[in-house]
Amino acid sequence: xxATSFHTPKxxxxxxxxxxxxLAIWIFILAELGxxxxxxxxxxxxxxxxxxxxxxxxxxxxxDAGALNTLLLLTASAFVVRAVQGAQMGxxxxxxxxxxxxxxxxxxxxxxxxxxxxxxxxxxxxLSSSIFHMFYLSLTFFHFMHVILxxxxxxxxxxxxxxGRYGVNNMNRLExxxxxxxxxDMVWLILFPLIYVIH
Amino acid sequence: xxxxxxxxxxxxxxxxxxxxxxxxxFGLVMGLQYVIGDxxxxxxxxxxxxxxxxxxxxxxxxFGFMGAAYYMVPEESETELYSPKLALALFWIFLxxxxxxxxxxxxxxxxxxxxxxxxxxxxxxxxxFLEQPLPTKLGIVVVALAFLFNISMTMLKGRKTAISMxxxxxxxxxxxxxxxxxxxxxxxxxDKYYWWWVVHLWVxxxxxxxxxxxxxxxxxxxxxxxxxVIEKWLYVIITLTLVTGIIGTGHHYYWIGAPEYWQWWGxxxxxxxxxxxxxMTVFAFNMVNRRRREHPNKAAVLWALGTGVMAFLGAxxxxxxxxxxPVNYYTHGSQITAAHGHMAFYGAYVMxxxxxxxxxxxxxxxxxxxxxxxxxxxxxxxWLMTIAMVFITLFLTAAGILQVWLQRVSDTPMGFMATQDQxxxxxxxxxxxxxxFFIGLILYVISFFIKGESKAIA
Numbered sequence: 001x002x003a004t005s006f007h008t009p010k011x012x013x014x015x016x017x018x019x020x021x022x023l024a025i026w027i028f029i030l031a032e033l034g035x036x037x038x039x040x041x042x043x044x045x046x047x048x049x050x051x052x053x054x055x056x057x058x059x060x061x062x063x064d065a066g067a068l069n070t071l072l073l074l075t076a077s078a079f080v081v082r083a084v085q086g087a088q089m090g091x092x093x094x095x096x097x098x099x100x101x102x103x104x105x106x107x108x109x110x111x112x113x114x115x116x117x118x119x120x121x122x123x124x125x126x127l128s129s130s131i132f133h134m135f136y137l138s139l140t141f142f143h144f145m146h147v148i149l150x151x152x153x154x155x156x157x158x159x160x161x162x163x164g165r166y167g168v169n170n171m172n173r174l175e176x177x178x179x180x181x182x183x184x185d186m187v188w189l190i191l192f193p194l195i196y197v198i199h
Numbered sequence: 200x201x202x203x204x205x206x207x208x209x210x211x212x213x214x215x216x217x218x219x220x221x222x223x224x225f226g227l228v229m230g231l232q233y234v235i236g237d238x239x240x241x242x243x244x245x246x247x248x249x250x251x252x253x254x255x256x257x258x259x260x261x262f263g264f265m266g267a268a269y270y271m272v273p274e275e276s277e278t279e280l281y282s283p284k285l286a287l288a289l290f291w292i293f294l295x296x297x298x299x300x301x302x303x304x305x306x307x308x309x310x311x312x313x314x315x316x317x318x319x320x321x322x323x324x325x326x327x328f329l330e331q332p333l334p335t336k337l338g339i340v341v342v343a344l345a346f347l348f349n350i351s352m353t354m355l356k357g358r359k360t361a362i363s364m365x366x367x368x369x370x371x372x373x374x375x376x377x378x379x380x381x382x383x384x385x386x387x388x389x390d391k392y393y394w395w396w397v398v399h400l401w402v403x404x405x406x407x408x409x410x411x412x413x414x415x416x417x418x419x420x421x422x423x424x425x426x427x428v429i430e431k432w433l434y435v436i437i438t439l440t441l442v443t444g445i446i447g448t449g450h451h452y453y454w455i456g457a458p459e460y461w462q463w464w465g466x467x468x469x470x471x472x473x474x475x476x477x478x479m480t481v482f483a484f485n486m487v488n489r490r491r492r493e494h495p496n497k498a499a500v501l502w503a504l505g506t507g508v509m510a511f512l513g514a515x516x517x518x519x520x521x522x523x524x525p526v527n528y529y530t531h532g533s534q535i536t537a538a539h540g541h542m543a544f545y546g547a548y549v550m551x552x553x554x555x556x557x558x559x560x561x562x563x564x565x566x567x568x569x570x571x572x573x574x575x576x577x578x579x580x581x582w583l584m585t586i587a588m589v590f591i592t593l594f595l596t597a598a599g600i601l602q603v604w605l606q607r608v609s610d611t612p613m614g615f616m617a618t619q620d621q622x623x624x625x626x627x628x629x630x631x632x633x634x635x636f637f638i639g640l641i642l643y644v645i646s647f648f649i650k651g652e653s654k655a656i657a
Contacts, residue, residue: 022431024431024432024434024435027435027478028435028438028439031439031471031474034471034474035442035443035467035468035471038467038470038471039467042463042466042467127458127460128458128459128460134459134460134463135463138460138463138464
């Protein structure tokens with residue numbers, strides 16, 4: 001299985017409980033999750049009031065594209081983990097390619113989502129066309145922007161890995177950036193079933 | 200004082216406090232006009248007093264920001280100011296232009312003022328907070344650009360720190376967003392967009408960057424906590440500020456004729472605007488708790504902590520109170536807005552400028568901190584002004600709730616003026632709280648003149 005092929009970090013390398021990444025990034029991640037939580041909450045309450053309208057509009061979404069994108073983000077996250085573990089084991093320069101793979105998956109996500117947007121706009125869907133579409137476009141676009149920001153961060157990390165900047169004693173930036181990416185992935189794991197699947 | 204040219208901050212601070220006094224006097228006059236409608240009429244109509252009250256606030260805060268920048272940037276950049284002479288010249292230009300504008304408001308009818316100052320060439324007047332005649336607006340741009348040139352050149356030749364970069368970003372944003380005030384389209388919806396892009400993007404955007412930078416600077420100085428720790432907090436705070444604040448502009452679009460989705464976008468993002476303010480509170484207390492030294496200027500530390508708390512309450516909590524579209528549908532433009540406006544401006548911007556003045560002024564006068572006696576009086580003024588502002592806010596909130604109920608919710612809604620009569624008791628209490636605030640302000644000024652053994656330069 002995928003998980004068993006990952007390197008296991010040496011347990012002796014850290015003795016005390018350790019927070020991966022900087023405390024500041026975690027505060028930032030919490031704020032981001034707060035923003036998405038408010039949005040999801042608003043969606044849920046509004047949906048409860050317009051169940052039939054939401055169901056019809058939801059069925060028109062391209063669930064295959066959504067599923068493909070879920071796979072892409074999960075794969076990207078797995079690749080990020082390999083890159084981080086590589087740096088931890090002292091092979092960051094070699095394992096930078098995993099980060100590049102993650103970036104490729106993220107880009108593919110943007111292309112798939114872009115295709116969905118283009119189809120939606122061709123069908124005349126806009127922020128004002130219905131309350132469901134307002135939520136669909138707002139939530140997915142807000143997430144889309146996070147993927148872009150996440151990719152910028154991954155690109156910086158990839159560059160750092162290539163130059164051998166990260167190692168067992170210098171993991172703070174790498175782990176902080178990776179944590180941010182995992183947040184972007186995790187939000188999608190809620191967003192996808194919530195908007196595409198559950199009806 | 201580490202650099203001689205920091206001294207140019209002093210006249211800016213003195214002017215700021217002078218104009219602050221003026222602002223409060225006009226506030227008291229208006230507070231009385233709320234309950235005694237013809238007080239000072241026709242010499243000083245309510246609309247003119249209001250214009251002077253709000254314009255003086257903005258101008259004195261700008262003096263405060265500029266003074267703060269002139270004090271901070273040389274120290275952060277570890278070099279003398281690019282041109283102290285330019286800074287002093289700008290001070291006099293800004294002061295004279297500001298005074299002339301206020302005198303214009305007071306002694307010339309507004310419509311005549313508009314005719315006299317070329318408003319028919321480019322109509323920019325008549326909008327709340329942006330009432331300034333065209334020459335004043337142009338003057339503000341010239342002064343702001345020359346000021347930014349001076350500050351930017353200083354930074355370019357010296358050390359670049361995160362704090363000074365954030366400050367500079369805020370100050371440039373302040374100048375750039377003011378340019379929207381020159382465009383005044385006939386279409387009212389468009390007009391409101393451009394107006395909010397000055398007003399909102401100032402106080403819920405770039406001014407918060409200035410606030411964060413000033414607070415971070417003073418906290419480094421009085422706590423001795425590592426710069427890296429403080430800068431990290433600053434980065435988190437400004438990112439949260441920009442993400443929530445920029446899209447949060449949407450909470451002004453609910454009823455101006457913008458598309459309906461803004462009710463969602465505006466509600467959700469502006470509901471998150473308290474987060475950066477809360478981070479600022481945690482930041483201030485955390486840094487003071489982790490302090491590595493006991494700074495002799497206890498008053499400055501008190502102001503810094505007070506800013507953290509009051510900015511969160513006034514801007515964060517009281518803003519959240521009426522920011523959700525379904526709530527704002529009822530509370531829009533009521534005394535709830537006035538309550539929020541008072542505590543937010545005081546808690547965030549007034550207090551941060553006073554924090555910096557409190558920290559820098561003794562140093563500009565050749566000592567690390569004022570005498571114990573002077574600091575005790577200053578701390579009394581802190582508590583008097585702050586508690587008075589809490590009461591002003593509470594009374595206005597009570598007036599607002601009653602107003603919304605009587606005028607907009609009840610089965611038999613009352614007219615605007617009839618409602619005003621019903622809430623008069625709260626207006627009277629607000630006025631007395633205002634008097635207490637004024638006494639606090641006088642004490643604050645007195646604290647500058649109290650002698651006694653002062654602490655030597657640290």
